[in-house]
Amino acid sequence: QSALTQPPSASGSPGQSVTISCTGTSSDVGSYNYVSWYQQHPGKAPKLMISEVTKRPSGVPDRFSGSKSGNTASLTVSGLQAEDEADYYCSSYAGSNNWVFGGGTKLTVL
Amino acid sequence: QVQLVESGGGVVQPGRSLRLSCAASGFTFSSYGMHWVRQAPGKGLEWVAIIWFDGSDKYYADSVKGRFTISKDNFRDTLYLEMNSLRAEDTAVYYCARTSGTPGAGILDYWGQGTLVTVSS
Numbered sequence: 004q005s006a007l008t009q010p011p012s013a014s015g016s017p018g019q020s021v022t023i024s025c026t027g028t029s030s031d032v033g034s035y036n037y038v039s040w041y042q043q044h045p046g047k048a049p050k051l052m053i054s055e056v057t058k059r060p061s062g063v064p065d066r067f068s069g070s071k072s073g074n075t076a077s078l079t080v081s082g083l084q085a086e087d088e089a090d091y092y093c094s095s096y097a098g099s100n101n102w103v104f105g106g107g108t109k110l111t112v113l
Numbered sequence: 114q115v116q117l118v119e120s121g122g123g124v125v126q127p128g129r130s131l132r133l134s135c136a137a138s139g140f141t142f143s144s145y146g147m148h149w150v151r152q153a154p155g156k157g158l159e160w161v162a163i164i165w166f167d168g169s170d171k172y173y174a175d176s177v178k179g180r181f182t183i184s185k186d187n188f189r190d191t192l193y194l195e196m197n198s199l200r201a202e203d204t205a206v207y208y209c210a211r212t213s214g215t216p217g218a219g220i221l222d223y224w225g226q227g228t229l230v231t232v233s234s
Contacts, residue, residue, distance in 0.1 A: 006157065037218045041158070048208060048224040049150075049158065055218055092158050094219055100163065100172035102148075102219045107157040 007032065007093055007105035014111040015083045023108045025076040025093030031103055033074040037096035040069055040078045043107075044089045052091075053078060080110070088112045115139040115223045117209050122228030125199055135192035135209030135225055143167070143187035146212045148221055149194050151205035151230075161207070162194065163216065177203075199232045206230075 008026040015021035025032065032038055038056045041049035051060055053069035056076060066081045080087055093105040121133040135147070149161040162173045162183040171183050182195040192209050206229050210221035
């Protein structure tokens with residue numbers, strides 16, 4: 004199973020919005036509304052930010068939102084804050100009891 | 114609060130075995146499926162394995178199938194990963210994570226801090 008495709012990096016100034024894409028195939032992202040997004044700060048464990056494409060767990064700021072169109076899912080961070088600087092990973096169910104992650108995107112707050 | 118604490122990592126020679134543990138607390142362990150996810154140094158996340166809440170089903174990534182075995186002891190509230198025939202490319206931080214909702218949704222809502230496995234001669 005190939006990894007989902009994410010841009011290696013993204014950036015924005017405080018207060019701006021940034022969108023990170025996650026491109027899969029018709030066998031994973033395109034077939035299931037089971038896309039999650041995780042935030043990982045250096046040396047820390049990943050943290051769930053979005054599940055099932057658009058659902059935000061309790062405690063996650065509403066500045067974080069998810070969407071999907073065809074084989075591509077997206078994470079949008081609005082009103083960027085310094086603490087949003089981290090690596091972000093998407094994941095998707097890929098069928099046949101397999102899950103796949105994206106390669107990760109390093110978000111820099113300028 | 115939910116806590117997951119991995120242990121058992123270390124340096125191991127190629128071809129040898131290692132068993133990782135993940136001690137769970139703060140929730141009803143027997144009601145949740147669990148995943149192992151790994152991260153090679155400086156690399157991205159890679160899904161490794163999943164086990165159903167009652168241990169009845171287990172599934173593996175192709176890269177570890179036939180070499181790794183996931184199990185859970187619902188009496189000891191502990192998840193395990195038995196790793197055999199280790200290779201250099203298995204070097205990674207191994208995370209255990211709880212999955213909530215339907216297993217297919219892949220919602221990993223709590224993660225441990227990870228344990229480092231280094232395969233080297």
